Amino acid sequence: MTNTQTIQFPADTLELVHKIIKRYPEGKQKSALLPILHLAQAEWKWCSSEVMDYVANLLKIKPVEVYEVASFYTMFHLEPVGEHVIEYCRTGPCCLMGGVEVYDHLKKKLGIETGETTADGKFTIKEVECLAACGWGPVFQIREKYYMHLTNEKVDEIIDELSK
Numbered sequence: 001m002t003n004t005q006t007i008q009f010p011a012d013t014l015e016l017v018h019k020i021i022k023r024y025p026e027g028k029q030k031s032a033l034l035p036i037l038h039l040a041q042a043e044w045k046w047c048s049s050e051v052m053d054y055v056a057n058l059l060k061i062k063p064v065e066v067y068e069v070a071s072f073y074t075m076f077h078l079e080p081v082g083e084h085v086i087e088y089c090r091t092g093p094c095c096l097m098g099g100v101e102v103y104d105h106l107k108k109k110l111g112i113e114t115g116e117t118t119a120d121g122k123f124t125i126k127e128v129e130c131l132a133a134c135g136w137g138p139v140f141q142i143r144e145k146y147y148m149h150l151t152n153e154k155v156d157e158i159i160d161e162l163s164k
Contacts, residue, residue: 007054013039017058029059033069037076046077074128082117082124084162088140089131098151099138105152106140109159122163 009017017036024031036058040051047070049063056063070076074087088094088103107113110123117124133139136148147158 007044007050009039009043013043021059030061030065033059033061033066034073037066037070041076046080048078074126077124077126080117081126083122084142085124085126086140086142087126087128087131089129089133089137090127091130091134093134094131094137094139097137102138102150102152102155106155106159109155123159 008014017032017039020032020035021029033055036055037047037052040055041047044051049067052066052070053063056066059066071078077085086106088106089099090103107125110118110125112118112123112125114125114127128141131139131141131146133146133148136146138150139146139148140150141147142158142162147154
């Protein structure tokens with residue numbers, strides 16, 4: 001992806017983008033930014049600067065407005081990621097419930113550190129501030145699914161299942 005001419009949603013997705021934009025009053029199309037960024041990430045797996053420029057063009061806003069939002073929310077990936085992005089909570093409650101040991105085990109099992117992707121492109125580990133599941137820690141999230149009360153054994157089972 002080198003420029004916005006090579007980046008374009010498929011026709012059906014582009015139709016959905018226009019429907020989303022029409023939900024908002026004229027001049028307020030920036031309100032559609034989050035759902036369109038989600039569609040963009042689903043299409044291209046991450047939000048490169050070219051993808052964000054394309055989204056800005058669709059919404060008729062400045063690219064920096066897209067960059068600000070995409071860089072604020074941890075659910076948007078600003079670099080290429082693996083097939084399964086494991087977001088783990090690094091806050092106090094999860095750490096007090098054994099999170100440090102569990103996350104160290106996860107990193108050792110995958111052979112990567114936070115922010116890295118396995119050589120086979122299957123897994124990326126991403127540290128996040130909070131997953132709002134403090135009573136069920138340690139916790140990590142893969143896409144929309146939460147994995148709670150993690151132990152080293154549970155981590156092994158999850159990774160083995162996702163590796164198939």
